[in-house]
Amino acid sequence: MTQTDFDVVICGGGLAGLSLALQLRQEQPVNGVDPILRVGVVERTARPLPPACHKVGESTVEMGAYYFDRMLGLGESLRERHLPKNGLRFFCGPGTEPLARRSEIGPVEFPIVPSYQIDRGRFETELRERCEDAGVTLLEGWTVDTIDLSDCDDTPHRVHLRHLCATGQSSATAPPDSSSSATWHTRWVVDASGRRRLLHKQLDLRRPSAQTASAAWFRVAERVRVDELVPQDEKPWHSRDIDGTRWLSTVHLMGPGYWVWLIPLADDFTSIGIVADAAHHDFREFNTEARARRWLATHEPALAERMDAVATEDFRVMHDFSYLTERAFSKHRWACVGEAALFADPLYSPGSDFLGLSNSIAARLILDDMRGALDEEIVNQLNDVLVRSGENFVEVVREAGVTFPHGSIFGAKTWWDFFHYWTFLAPYFIQGIYRLDAAEHRRFLELGSTYRALNSSAQRVLTAWATLKSSSPPRGSETPHAQPAGRPFIPLPMFPSILAERHVELAKPATPDEVYAKMVDDVELSHQFIQELVVHALSDLPPEHAAQFGQQSGLAAGDVRIDRDRFVVESQSRRTRLASTPRIGRDLERAVGRTRSGELPLLDRLDRALDTSQRATPTIEQPQSSGTLTHL
Amino acid sequence: MTREEIYSEVVQILADSFELDAASIKLDSTLYEDLDLDSIDAVDIFVQLRDLTGRRPDPEVAKQIRTVDELVTFVENEIAAAERGDPEPQPQMPPGAGT
CATH class of the missing domain: 3.30.9.100 (D-Amino Acid Oxidase; Chain A, domain 2)
Structure with missing residues (x-):
């Protein structure tokens, strides 16, 4: 390749860009890349950054916390300063x-x-210092105007920079020629420009989100x-x-x-x-x-x-913050990380999860390439993981709004959403599955597709339940100021429970084979879980809504695996019922409470829901807009 | 809270959580035989009792409880301990989580 200034230039020195720079320097020895990787970061703002600076995205959950704490080794700082x-x-x-x-x-x-809960100003200041200590070239007060991408392996990308302000810049970070513009030649370019999305716009990668x-x-x-x-x-x-x-x-x-x-x-x-x-x-x-x-x-x-x-x-x-992407990683040596790749929704604080996942995939691909071992197949597989995870998260939030007012329905939803997260994507990331070779990784890709189908199915059930619940008049005992239906407090997770076990297991190292076997077992549990959601929904909704629930939830179309025996035991004594209820069903019931199906046995409700010949009751208004919800 | 009030709260929790007829729950009812509860139910009871006691139960003490009467006494003692500010089992909490 023609002479380069850098091996990697990262456009944007926010949380994603800085942590990737640090990660690259830290992971390099493990990957045996020699000589030392030259990493440059271009960032518009110059220090000092105010503490508690106004950047949204303070809250981390398991994957993001694992990434900062364990992978980047920032745990001590997180515990002491955040x-x-x-x-x-x-x-x-x-x-x-x-x-x-x-x-x-x-x-x-x-x-x-x-x-x-991360203070972004404080955290990013520390990351800048750590990057510099690790030998990263950090150019502050500069912005990336354009990127000339090279699609030829022998030619570097050219990143065109412009100076923004003269203040706050130390000599150590002065640009190569101290003029007001510069061009960096680099083998890899990473877009970490957040919502500015340099490469997204340049390559027209944006895909609309259904959220x-x-x-x-x-x-x-x-x-x-x-x-x-x-x-x-x-x-x-x-x-x-x-x-x-x-x-x-x-x-x-x-x-x-x-x-x-x-x-x-x-x-x-x-x-x-x-x-x-x-x-x-x-x-x-x-x-x-x-x-x-x-x-x-x-x-x-x-x-x-x-x-x-x-x-x-x-x-x-x-405004309208959600977007997805066609591609985040390319064999032509570019990558998009953090919000420069995608942003689905802030519910459940997933921003740092997607950041950790996209950074770790980018770091793996860059280091593969520096060893001369970049495999196009794994680039495409890992691209698929990120892109599909974004789509899957949109499924989680797209219709969620209708569940928010209902404690027991949203309680059941959070149980499903956490279970789904802790059984597939979180272990996938935490156990480092994205580091496998293409041949070994492929089976996880296939499993991911099974999990996404299960998630879509669960979300349809939950949405149908909440939509019909919102259109049903409250039952006799429910007055506007009564205790909400279901439990006043829903432990998430509850101990002991399968959900709590999955949470604790996240912290235990496992081999890829062990992770795979567990994920396969959890596909079965996911099916059982979705059936339990159906049990709760059909018990909770008035029987006249059963047919409509069957249509809207995908039940009538055969999209949910049903074991009729489970519906038969629902009318028996508690002890008999518990003896033949799957453990995950008991967990869910303990959490959100049990709604008794009253006048019509559950099995009959199921039959109404499964009966495809029966049309939805015409008297029930189709709730689909704010119109029906504002009555709550 | 009087012992009577605690008793009626406990009966309410048991009846609501485990589909029991409140009238069938007596002071001398045993949890595991008469009320047919199991160890998971017991764990769940103690989570719910936190709303009454404001304290984290000592699992060793909780394990000894066999009857409704003992459960009422337990809650009574916990409320008294909370008022005295007695130490309680420490939670597992990351460092720096103080208020």
């Missing part, structure tokens, strides 16, 4: 209800597998704690939080078609955001600070009232 995260915590039900009356879903104890939601968020200079929203005399609600650590969770206040996050940041800052589905909430209702405060006053009045006395440090919005 907040440990008490899992994800959800409060379901209309926000106009008192918070103590809404179903709470979350961990009972601090999760054993750690995750963190159409928008977000608005505030950063405030004080702690806004969820427990401040509940009066002190709500004893059971406060007693449940034995250690007073509820506020360290990423708190979600869930209502029809929306959720509001509360994330504590270091130095007593709090991030508060609104995420709302366009099918339920018009973006113009919350796209300015004043409107967002009014929106909160309508939908989450207790929080709005608490925020009345709080001044906003920053306010940002993001």
Whole structure:
């Protein structure tokens, strides 16, 4: 190849770009690449970065936490300088209800597998220093204008840079010729420019996402704690939080078609955001600070009232934020990582998961190439993993808004979503399956496709259940101020349970064969789980909705594996029933409670749902827009 | 909370969680024989009792409980211990998680 300035140039020195630079330098010796990899990072902003800088994406979950903590070795710093995260915590039900009356879903104890609330300004400052210490060339105050990609193995890519400002730049990071523009020649180019998406735009890689939601968020200079929203005399609600650590969770206040996050940041800052589905909430209702405060006053009045006395440090919005990608990795030596690749949705805080996954795939491919061993087949397989994982996550969130107000339905959904995440993608990443050769990796790709089909099926069942529930009049005992149906508190995960076991197993090293065998077993459990979702849905919905549920859930079309015996035992005594219920069914029942099917036995409801000749009852309105949901 | 109130809360939890007729639950009912509960049910009871006690139960003490009467006494003792500020079993928590 013609002489290059760098082996890898990373466009963008935010969380994704900096951690990839560090990862490349750290993983290099393991991969036996010699001589030392030359890594350059181009970043617009110059230090000093303010702590608690206003970047959304503070909350990590298992994969992202594993990536920063164990893979990059930043655990000590995370524990000392950032907040440990008490899992994800959800409060379901209309926000106009008192918070103590809404179903709470979350961990009972601090999760054993750690995750963190990251202060982005502080974390990125540390990453910049670590990158420089590791020998990465970090060019601050510069931007990438264009990238000339080479499709020939002998010719380097050319990255054209422009100087933005003269301040805050140390001599150590001065550009090669100190002029206002420069060109770097590099073997690999990585787009880590976040939502600027340099390569996405240049190569027209963007694929629309079926998720159409928008977000608005505030950063405030004080702690806004969820427990401040509940009066002190709500004893059971406060007693449940034995250690007073509820506020360290990423708190979600869930209502029809929306959720509001509360994330504590270091130095007593709090991030508060609104995420709302366009099918339920018009973006113009919350796209300015004043409107967002009014929106909160309508939908989450207790929080709005608490925020009345709080001044906003920053306010940002993001309209229609979701996008996917055609391709993130190419044999022509380019890659897109973090949000420059895709961003599906912030629900469940998956941003750092996709960041860790895309970075680790990029690092593997780059180091393969530097050893002269880049295999086109594995490039395509790993590209498929990332692209399909993004699509699969859109399936998780696309219709989720209809489940948000219903504690037991959203409780069942979180159980499924966590189970699905902890049985496929999380072990895939944490156990390093993406490092395998193409021949060994292929079977995981096939399994991934099975898992995605299962996820689609589960989401259809959940959506049909919630949609029909939203259109059903409440049962006799339910008045607007009654305790929500189902459990007031749903432990996530509950101990002991299969879900809790899968969570703990994430931290235990396993061989690829062991991981594969476990994933195959969990396909079976996934089928059982989906059947349990059907059991709960059919028990919960009025019998006249059974046929319509069958149509909407895919049950009538034969998309769900059904064992009729499971539906027969449902009408027997508890002990008999438990003896023949799969363990995962008992777990789910313990978590979200049991709805008795009352006047019509469950098996009869199942038959109604499976009967393809029976048309959906015409009297039931097809709920599909905000119209039906606003009645809640 | 009086012992009577605790008793009625406990009966409510048992009836709601395990499909039992509240009238069939007596003070001297045994959890595992009369009420036909198992060890998983027992774990779930103690999670729910946190709403009453505000304390993390000591598993060794919890394991000894056999009757509804003992369960009521347990809750009573836990509430008293909470009021006295007695130490309780430590949670597994990452360092730095203090408030």
